[in-house]
Amino acid sequence: MRHGKNRFLIGALAAPLLLYGVFVVSPYAQAFYLAFTDWNGLSGQAGAVGFENFTSLWSDDLFLSALRNNGLMLLVVPLITIVLALFFAAMLTMGRSDQRGGIRGSRAYRIVYFFPQLLSVAILGVLFQFVFTPNNGLLNGVLEAVGLGSFTRSWLAEPAWALPAVMAVMIWAAVGFYVVLFAAAMESIPRDVLEAARLDGAGRLATFRRITLPFVWDTVQVAYVYLGILALDGFALVQIMTVGPGGPNNSTEVIGLTLYRAAFTYGEFGYASAMGVTLFFLTLTLTAVALRATRRERVEVA
């Protein structure tokens, strides 16, 4: 009855595993090997250099700026995005404990908020390069229109403002997605729990802190990891939007860009791979720390 099982399995799995092995597993494995060589792509052989690539990373100003900028993005982007998204999601689902259930137009808001999530990073980069353009860009135009003309500046050309501008784009694009995600989580809170809190005389803020937040904490945790990974990237936005690319005084240099340039401009493939390995361990650490840190906090809240 179930004959031919092995033939079916081999026939079904051969192609996907071959594809995955050639284009995903083997490059990742090679990257760990290349990171310990001085390969420049030209010489037939790659010479082993031990940890030299990794030690020179720590005296490479460009890489250190990239590390600092990604670190800053890692602190700012997830935090602001999550706070804004929680705020809007709470507003959209507010009043579920009374009869009307949710604010009017809640669906329409969600449809609009979500849209930026669908735009490619390349499109975001091009669009916001225009928005930040000094002479005829949208941002300076708005500032002048509301009488804040003295705040206009060349956003992407000033070292102090280039990175915040890039981060603003990331936040602009991400908030809506997490509003939808958090609002869905908030809607799954049982109505009688909210009602009981209201009858006990809990105000809006207390209800949010004591009930809503603990209920959606799992989702917030997931959001933190995703946004952290997003903040460790930033390559496409920086490469398209900022001058250089990499910004004035390397103020928007990110690890991905340093890696890309080392590999495909200077041909330092071993060195670039060492950056890739570093990025990998950063991502891994971030995930572990975010999951652990937020878990502890969750116990406190509950």
Next chain:
Amino acid sequence: MRTKATESLLHVVLLGWAALVTLPLAWAVLSSLKTDAEIFASPWSLPDELRWDNWARAWQEASIGRYLLNTLIVVGGALVLVMLLGALTAYCLARYRFPGNRVIYYTLVAGMLFPVFLALVPLFFVVDQLGMLGTYHGLILVYAAYALPFTVFFLHAFFRGLPTAVAEAAFLDGCSHTSAFFKVMLPMARPGMVSVGIFNFLGLWNQYLLPLVLNPDPDRYVLAQGLAALAVSQGYRSDFSGLFAGLIIAILPVLAAYVLFQRQIRSGLTAGAVR
């Protein structure tokens, strides 16, 4: 409980963010219909007449039409490939016991943990050695390979959740393993296929890094890549309006898809995040 005043205040705040989201997009649409002189004169002014020729110029001279076609070919090919292979793999791993099952599953799922940047350098040389740099099929295979982990992960859970009785009945009726999959299990997995299909389509449509490295031939540029190349190249300052038009043309297909399938898209993408 809720007063009229607080409700109005809520709407003011919510509308504020909605305006912040739509303003840049609306401004780009407006600019795509103005002349360069009008754009330079004021970011706000309405155009004297709607300059649709900007769009024609972007489509023709700036090759946006060609980039769109390239994108459709590559994304379409990769999508079909990854859905077929992903569903087959997920089904086999979810429904059959065989030695190596867990190893294969975890190796696939681990692919989601690694940053693509780590693979970038060796991947370039793998594709180069296969003679596939700058080819449609090279890009299709790479796209499919990198979309495979999530597809398998998502559909694995889905196939697990389907009742076993149906498949058993199919086997009793003399179905082969292959036809049981294609005729019975795959149709049952349709909701899952749709979700993960939407997720993959958007992910692949928006790819930038992979084509940037693996697709150096300007004739084969995909949309995201071509648009970025236009914006970064020095010559673009001379044709602001054309670039705005190209930008809008690139956004329109996604916007159209969103208007038609907004509910499925939102639930598909958020399901992808929570998993």
